[in-house]
Amino acid sequence: MKRIYTLFLIGLFTFFGCAELDIPPPNVVGDETLLTSESGMKVYMARMYSRMPFEDFKYMAQWGIEFNSWLGAMGIEGTGEAVNRDGISSAFTGERTPYWANAYTLLRDANYLIETLPQYQSEFPEITYNHYLGEAYFIRAMVYSAMARRFGGVPLVTKVIRYPAEQEESEVPRASEEETWNQVLADFNQAIELLQPTSPEIGYSNKFVALAFKSEAMLYAGSVAKYNETVPGRLTGLGAKTGVRVIGFAEDSWRAASIRYFREAYSAAQEVIKSGSYSLYKKKWSATDREAQYQNMVDMFSDPSSPENIYVKQFGYPTFTHGYDAYSAPFIFKAPLASGTCPTLDFLELYEGFERYPDGTVKVTTGASNTEGDYLMFDSPLDFFENAEPRLRAYVIFPSDMFKGREIEIRAGVYTGPTPISPLFENYSYSTAETRYQHLDLYTQAPKLLYLSPREGNGQEVVPYEGGVITAAGANGPFYDNGESCLTGLYGRKWLNPDPSFEAGEGRSSQHFILMRYADVLLNAAEAAVELALAGEASPDGSDLMQVATTAVNEIRERAGATLVQGIITPDITGRNLIRKERRKELALEHKTKWDLRRWRVQHYEGRDGFWGEFRDKDTFSSNARYRFRGLYPFFSTESGKYFFDARFQWVSLKTFEYNVIDYYFAIPGNEVSKSQVIDQQPNR
Numbered sequence: 001m002k003r004i005y006t007l008f009l010i011g012l013f014t015f016f017g018c019a020e021l022d023i024p025p026p027n028v029v030g031d032e033t034l035l036t037s038e039s040g041m042k043v044y045m046a047r048m049y050s051r052m053p054f055e056d057f058k059y060m061a062q063w064g065i066e067f068n069s070w071l072g073a074m075g076i077e078g079t080g081e082a083v084n085r086d087g088i089s090s091a092f093t094g095e096r097t098p099y100w101a102n103a104y105t106l107l108r109d110a111n112y113l114i115e116t117l118p119q120y121q122s123e124f125p126e127i128t129y130n131h132y133l134g135e136a137y138f139i140r141a142m143v144y145s146a147m148a149r150r151f152g153g154v155p156l157v158t159k160v161i162r163y164p165a166e167q168e169e170s171e172v173p174r175a176s177e178e179e180t181w182n183q184v185l186a187d188f189n190q191a192i193e194l195l196q197p198t199s200p201e202i203g204y205s206n207k208f209v210a211l212a213f214k215s216e217a218m219l220y221a222g223s224v225a226k227y228n229e230t231v232p233g234r235l236t237g238l239g240a241k242t243g244v245r246v247i248g249f250a251e252d253s254w255r256a257a258s259i260r261y262f263r264e265a266y267s268a269a270q271e272v273i274k275s276g277s278y279s280l281y282k283k284k285w286s287a288t289d290r291e292a293q294y295q296n297m298v299d300m301f302s303d304p305s306s307p308e309n310i311y312v313k314q315f316g317y318p319t320f321t322h323g324y325d326a327y328s329a330p331f332i333f334k335a336p337l338a339s340g341t342c343p344t345l346d347f348l349e350l351y352e353g354f355e356r357y358p359d360g361t362v363k364v365t366t367g368a369s370n371t372e373g374d375y376l377m378f379d380s381p382l383d384f385f386e387n388a389e390p391r392l393r394a395y396v397i398f399p400s401d402m403f404k405g406r407e408i409e410i411r412a413g414v415y416t417g418p419t420p421i422s423p424l425f426e427n428y429s430y431s432t433a434e435t436r437y438q439h440l441d442l443y444t445q446a447p448k449l450l451y452l453s454p455r456e457g458n459g460q461e462v463v464p465y466e467g468g469v470i471t472a473a474g475a476n477g478p479f480y481d482n483g484e485s486c487l488t489g490l491y492g493r494k495w496l497n498p499d500p501s502f503e504a505g506e507g508r509s510s511q512h513f514i515l516m517r518y519a520d521v522l523l524n525a526a527e528a529a530v531e532l533a534l535a536g537e538a539s540p541d542g543s544d545l546m547q548v549a550t551t552a553v554n555e556i557r558e559r560a561g562a563t564l565v566q567g568i569i570t571p572d573i574t575g576r577n578l579i580r581k582e583r584r585k586e587l588a589l590e591h592k593t594k595w596d597l598r599r600w601r602v603q604h605y606e607g608r609d610g611f612w613g614e615f616r617d618k619d620t621f622s623s624n625a626r627y628r629f630r631g632l633y634p635f636f637s638t639e640s641g642k643y644f645f646d647a648r649f650q651w652v653s654l655k656t657f658e659y660n661v662i663d664y665y666f667a668i669p670g671n672e673v674s675k676s677q678v679i680d681q682q683p684n685r
Contacts, residue, residue, distance in 0.1 A: 031116055036123045041132055042201070044113065048139055049203055051106045053099055053146040055591040056313045056513035057322035057495075062088065064095030065102060065146075069322035069509075073340035074492060074589040078657035079597060080346045080611065080629055081588050082492060085483030086653045088340075091603075092594045093663040099150055100669050103143050104157060110136040110143070111160045127196060131204075134194030138205045138213075141187035144180060145217040149595060150666045152177040152247035155679065173678035174668075176245045178257055181221040185264060188214035192268075197277075202314065208272050209311045212516045215268035215524040222261030222531060223599035225254045231601050231661055239680025246680050247665050255535070262531045267540045269525035270548070272310075278518040280559050281308040290390050293561040297394035301495060302511055310516040317510040324511075325504035330397065330408050330491050331456070331476040331484070335504040339476075339484050341492030341589065343396045344629040345647055346621065348490065350585050350612060352562055353388035360616065362632070364645045370428055374420035375644035381410070381634040384645055391560035395588060397491035399634045405500040410486050411474035412633035412646070413437060414463045417449035419640045424450075425648070430621060433628050433649035433656075438480050454481045465638050478633070483653035488631030489645075494589045514590070522552035523583045526569075530579055533571030546571055553582050560586070581613030603659045626658045 034040040058069045061077040071088055075081025078091030113136040121129050140158075147154045155172035156179065163170065175183070191210045199206040228235040228248045236248025249257050272278065281300040286292040300306055315321055325333075328340035345362065348354075355363035357370070367373025378384050381399035388398075397403050399410035415421060424440060425432070437443060442450035453460040453473035460479075461472040477485030497504070497511055526549040532538075533545045550569045557564050562585075569575040580600065584593055597603045602610040605625050608618040621627050631650045634643050665682050673681045 031120070035113075035117055035120045038124075038128075044109075045132075045135060045201070045204065048106060048109050048113075048135075051102065051109075052139065053103070053106075053143060054313055054513075054515055056515060057315070057324045057509070059591065060088075061092050061591075061594060062090055062096060064097035065099050066097050069324065070327075071337070071340060072322060072324040072327045074328070074495065074591070075341065075343070075347075075593065077594045078603070078627075078659060079593040080344055081593055082341045082343045082347065083487055083629060083650055083653075083655050084340050084342065085487070086655060089655050091657040091659045091663070092598070093659065094666050095150075098666065098669045099146055100672060103147050106143055107140060107157055108160060110140040111158060114140075115160055128200070130194040131196050131200060134191045134196075134210070135205055137187045138191035138195065138210050141184050141191060141210075141217070142213065144187065145184045145213075145220075148177065148180045148184060149220060149598070151668060152665050152682070153180045153244065156180065156183050158183070171676060171678050173242045174239060174244060174246045174680050177224070177247055178245070178249055178253065181217075181224075181257075181261065184217050184221070185214070185261075188217065188268075205311070208275060208277055209516065211268045211272050212310045212521050212524075215265045215272070215521060215528070216516070218261045218265035218268065219524050219528055220595065220599045222258045222265060222528070223601075225249045225258035225261060226531070227599065227601040228664075229254055230607065231604070231664070232606055233661075235601070235661060235664060237683025239683070241680045242678055244680070247682060259532070259535050259537055262528045262535070263537070263540050265524055266528035266532060266545075269521045269528065270541055270543070272518075272521045273525060273552075278310055278521070279307045280518055280522075280555060281306045282559060285559060287558075290561055293390035293559070294393045297391055297560070298493070298498060300394075301514065302498070304512060306514075306517075308518040309514055310518060310521070311514075313513040313515055315510040315512060317508065320510075321507045322509050323506045324495055325497050325502070325509045326506045328492060329496055329504050330403060331486060332406065332408070333404070333504055334484075336506065337484055339486055339491070342487040342631075343490045343492055343589075344488050344650065345490075345632040346612070346629045347588065348392065348396065348632060350581060351389045351392040353385070353392070359620075361620075362647060364632075364647050365423060370647050371423050371426060374422055375646075377419070377637070377640055377642040377644055379642055381643045381645075384634075384643075389560055389562050389585075391562065391585065393493075395492070395494045397493045399489060403491075403493065403496070404498060404502075408476060408491065409474035410476045410478075410489055410491075410634060411472070412478055412489060412635055413450055413452040414465075414470065414472050414636045414638060415442075415450055415644075416463060416638045417442070419637060421637060421644060424646055428648060430619065430623050430628065430649070433651075434654060436480065436651045436654075437648075453477065453479050455479055456482065456485065463638060470636070478631075478652045480652055485652065487652045488629075488650050489633045490631070492589055519556055519586050520592075522556060523579065523586065525549070526552040526579045527576070527583065530569065530571060530576045534573075534576065546575070549575070549579060553579060556582060556586050577610065577614045579613075580610075584613045598664055601664065603663075604661045605659075625660050626656050628654075628656050 034044050053065050058067050073084050076084040076089040083089050153174045153176045156175045195207045197207045239246045284296040326335050327337050331338045365373040385398045451461045451463050451472040462469040479485045529545040529549040539545045546568050554564045609615050633646045
């Protein structure tokens, strides 16, 4: 689209250069040029889509929507999916660039098109004219949805404000949160009515794209309306200037609102499902071959012809690129940085295929907890993951697995003492997280039995072994004083370019980003179904709600190589949590989880038992508003020639996150509040 825009303007300037002088300046492109032809509309659409609040490779939660892929990583916002080095990885409590001014710029473009295009209706076939109007409503719905997720109620500007204007016209107060979500719903519905069933141009929306995003937005709205009520003191409040309920829902309206939004989410998702326009990606899938299941899911994220893709953000080398590989590839591919996405042990524990202690955590010793018994020993680190879900292997690079034709050697250290080996620490609780491996007597005192590495390359400690030497931390670390190494013992695989011939570098990556896929829609339908059942509501389309939910989850689990749900998902909290957990597994590292945790209202301390989509003792990873995540660290034993794993709080660039109830809504930009008589700051800020 950018190329189209550039060529169009060159042609425009050439035309004006040969024309009479009594015309508007050549740098002013008028409506009669842009809004009367397909080529002009391509320019207008390119302008709007280039400003969309898409969260892709060029989005980092800490920065906000800045369209910049610098230090690109996934899942590092305190969601438990992954961590990054200090200064980059932080809980999702705000954005450096609030999505406010840019939002209203894009809203003006959408409103202008809605108001002005009817003047030129005769220039287009009816189906094309309707589609362009539908695009404007779709964009407006997407912008207000992005704002509502961040701020709750916002000023609803649904017409072009022409300046100078009277104060009552130019000063638009914040609407209530319910009014804002109602506007999102109305705009999506208008878009769905007008848009074509297939996109007329690559990058444009269509009816099913709008339905899919509508289901996601309404699921968020329904969750907020319901689960704000579960937060201590109810998470709602009135603006000081206007008395409008700018966050949360009224006590007498939240239940009806939540049901209405869940019904809309369910119906929209079902319409996409029943259309038959999309399906789960299974080009290489085999019911009996776990290697094929793994490779199928790897390929799913790089195959542009995937039938699962509903809406994709395209990139192309060399004109429109990103730098995800340059910042998140394993350390040995450093170009110029590395290790930006390091999945946690907490994330890994969501998946099947591992022995467990009675408390559900992954088993690394012969005892009943990781402080009891002796370490389990493995010929290769990869043996530990032998029975893991193929889906997990497609998302995470395990120690000693292959990537781009090379073995990814990951080692936390080398142990030279006798076997069997007792747990390295006596206490693995949250309160002892700051006691690290380099503090152990095994490392600091003679006889030295534990070897770690403070640095890669020549700085590594070496250990004699079988007539030669081995490095303490291998090729990828973790190196205990280097925050740019394998911080958790695991690397993210999802989204990385797997082509061995591809050389990563800043601005060299061009793989596409899937913003909406069929699995999202299946999970939206499943979650909305169980929420309606919990509320005692009948199915909007007469279908069996729990059968729809079960079928959706099992389709995803089958493709993933996971165990299918036996029987029917139950319409209760257990059933709801099962779907939440499946969502966390399937949509991990896709900029989805941070929003799910917010709408479920489970990230603050009192609600954190449900953080993982299931009940788990929150005190294992937190003791107050602050919390930490764990790594899974492989050590090599020279005495046995085998590996063992230690499950320990992430210990390189030790990262502590913090989240409070107030963080479920971002602060309104201070300058917008201070200069306005009608824009309210969030209550309690």
